[in-house]
Ligand SMILES: [Zn+2]
């Protein structure tokens with residue numbers, strides 16, 4: 001699989017760091033993982049084709065993770081280069097269906113195209129197999145219904161994406177055996193906020209999971225202006241990558 005980071009920042013404007021968004025290419029699927037404002041444009045900036053997206057997974061409904069959904073629908077509807085009919089499967093936490101219908105009440109025919117189907121699957125903790133790709137979700141400590149995801153290719157790579165979350169010991173059950181942990185790392189150790197991870201908590205999860213590579217993302221300005229690596233290294237001695245927009249990783 002190949003992962004491209006579309007946005008390694010947050011909603012706070014910060015140079016060269018956009019809202020959350022990731023593009024995962026597996027053998028059979030192109031998956032948009034979250035997609036806050038600006039993520040759609042970054043897909044083109046980084047040489048990827050948004051028309052290939054056949055699965056979208058959302059971790060929660062905070063705007064920095066899903067605000068580009070309407071731009072995506074609007075774009076598909078007005079794209080004469082798109083092969084129709086097209087079907088996109090959306091895997092999202094409880095509440096997305098209501099969010100979708102409320103958006104359709106506002107935007108309706110401006111974005112709806114009869115030849116483009118969105119199949120919404122609301123989940124909490126599930127295990128979905130699509131060809132040779134397994135997508136598994138797990139509840140996270142962030143919002144009532146927030147989830148994180150595992151993307152596991154049969155005889156291939158294994159990625160865990162945390163979405164937004166606070167530390168919880170059971171995360172190790174999911175993160176063990178992964179090739180890569182893509183963890184949110186919002187605030188420095190001395191500015192811990194409930195519902196988000198600090199660098200040392202990310203290091204602790206990576207160490208307890210015994211993974212080879214830890215990628216830190218969802219970086220608020222406060223953490224970017226701190227010394228991130230020494231905080232992680234208090235617990236973890238493996239490879240640490242501070243994500244940047246456009247980062248590409250083979251999994
Ligand atoms: Zn959030």
Ligand SMILES: [Zn+2]
Nearest residue numbers: 062064065164
């Ligand atoms: Zn967020």
